[in-house]
Amino acid sequence: MSTAIELPHAKRTLANGLDVIVHEDRRVPIVAVNLWYHVGSKNERLGRTGFAHLFEHLMFEGSEHHNGGFFMPMQQAGALLNGSTNSDRTNYWEVVPTSALELALWMESDRMGYLLPALTRERFETQRDVVLNERRQNYENRPYGMALMALSAALFPPDHPYHWLTIGAVEDLRAMEFEDVRAFFRTYYHPANASLALAGDIDTAHAFELAEKYFGEIPAGETPERVEAEASLPREIRLVLEDRVELPRVYMAWHSPAMFADGDAESDLLADLLANGKTSRLYRSLVYDTRIAVDVSAYQHSREIGSFFLLASTAAPGRSLTEIAAMIDERIQRLADEGPVDEEMERGLAQAEAHFMYRLQTVGGFGGKSDQLNAYNVFLGDPDFFAGDLGRYRAATRESVRAAARTHLAFDRRVLLSIVPRGQAALALPGSEPVAVS
């Protein structure tokens, strides 16, 4: 028995190219305003990394007609708000009481249409320092915090835009020129490169009127060229990084199908059945039965032009990464040979269906309904994919999941990264090359 899961909505495109998507949900008197710009760190280039994210910070510092902080009037109206940048997109959202919807639209449209007159060198430099502190807090001063940097650099060649992380390199952040901000804004921050979703306590026709009123006057820009890049691994790469950690951890990373591509949902299911919960194959083997590891995780990092599948496991005190890696390999091999059993498929689907339902509970914020509509619209050109998205999981079979394991989790095309306590490089997997990240 399965429940119909739907996310009804309407979409229109303004004359200037701005996509507007509306979803009504009148249960709570709030409206989610969610605005995506199709730009992320994949639009940067080597030597100039971290720009898209730094720019996101500048969007909160004021625009021509409201030359002051973005938070002040929004919070005064009772809004919850935030923004984020990843490799593929930048999003901005506010959840406001219905009565403050026009305020949110006024402010979002002002920073889309009129940001540059308010942007000063001083604001730019302050936010650059804030970002350097964000980097220290979330990467440099955090155990295993540099792992993704090392992995991305090894998985993707220097001319591939997933080679670097969104936070950027310190030297690039320091070398940024204030003048670069203008060109970046003109290229990426305009209606034809954006998608606006309004979800919540609002009438659809009225929502379209308001979108036209506030955003219709902003001139169209040119749709930026789509970023294309290829990456593959010719062999297994073994790396070691010394860090301020107590217990060694091994990471395994593979290239995997791009977001929404064939095999993407199967990779997600693979991650689940390998390492989600005590029933999962690897948790059970590594942490529950043999206790050679203290944790294990797996995740399909779905991204626009190429994903990666990441496994990680931390050694129990006195146990070696070598025995952990051997056991993981043995379990992956078995999965590639035999595929999952029916119980695993049923469990995976039950979880996927429940999680799709849970995602219908909030109108705004990261992962709320407005964010999902924008994700489908920006990456697929059509917001109407909620049921289709779940359909990908319903369509997965034992054989398609087995095929995904066989095809994507090959031992001779992956990156193995050992993170070990400082001065103990010998705890890494044999044959690992030291890697430098900063």
Next chain:
Amino acid sequence: MAVDRSRLPSPGPDPPFHFPQVVRHMLGNGLKVRTVEHPGVPVVTFVMQINGGLGADPAGREGLASLTADMVDEGTGMLSAIDISDALARIGAEHDVEVGADATMFTLTTLTRFAGRGARLLSDMLTAPSMRASDFERVRQLRLDRLRQLKDLPPAVAERAFLQLLYPSHPYGHLAIGSDASLRALKLDAAVRFHKATFLPGRATLVVAGALSHGDLLAAAEDAFGGWRGEERVLDAPSAAADVNPKPNSSPHLAIIPRDGAAQSELRIGHLSARRDTPDYAPLLTMNAILGGQFVSRLNLKLREEKAFTYGVRTGFDWRRGLGPFSAQTSVHTAATAESIADTLQEMSALRGTRPATAQEMSFAQASLTRGYPRNFETAQQVARSVAQLALFDLPDSYFEEFVPKVNAVTIDEVTRVAQTYLDPSRAIALVVGDRNATEESLSTLGLGELHVLPPS
């Protein structure tokens, strides 16, 4: 329809919102049940809140409440830990445990069509855990390993040491996970006894919120928990940490846990301040919003937006049934360590009188606390957890309705008064987890007395 960009549109009056109606029930075994109808998405959340959290840990046995709570999904009846995990996954359930200062909260969310199965599973786990020795040893070892890993995580290191400084020899003075020594001293029978003494219908409140009628929500609760019987006689029921008065504090005012070469200093600055049942709750929330409780607070604007010392700073009350701390928490660039502490203390002090809240700050803080209040009631889980808070702190069911008018009634004078009463920079403890060599000299100029160097954990 041209836009007037000469000024911001002013929001209209707040739309009416009806807070969830809480219906109280009592089962025959003494279990308090609260049901809340939350129509819309077919999801239901069960929150079982049991009186007894980390504050119920006996001295020298810190971590007992949390370890016991962790044992409930390790097996029940014929089910092993693996079987339970499988059963939860098959109904797509999300399940977690939160061990607070005064209570332990188990949350299970599932689809309404699995409400009965979810409730029975939760009941089996909570009321009849297997408590096998082999599971206990494994779980305890994982916690010891986790503690070891936390040594590398500056926020966790700071949190743990700060509690010890705030609450010397008090049952609140430790993290839920406990310490290496206390975990090693814990035996299975202690967990078994703790479970017997604590997991009793008379000490628990079950909140059920979801897209079902009160009758159906109650039926699910009754069916699963109606047969729960506690022990007849409990000799060692945990005492209430809230009733233990903290001693006058002789902790140092300035302490550091050295972390050579750290990229940033993790800071905690504060002191014990207020109990959750204080009549000044609304003015204190308003004061906190102005000082450091939100993005546009005095402290965040100064340390982040003006000086760029940090990615962000927050202040807040850690509300407990007993006396709880007020503190500022941040992570700052090493070179800015001393100045960040000085600025924080100065802002705490200024709000007490030299720079009282302005009318603009007041209206701003009140609006930000009240106007977005309805969005806290979007999901069944949000609703259930909010209602559990009412039970934890003995608040009336009308609390949600009264929150907005109470905050809006706070005056500037009240904010100044509560700042004078509940904030005291001269009592504050400033704790640094960071590079000692790079900060020691500037820290000595703060006038906070001698810098005490604390061991790493």
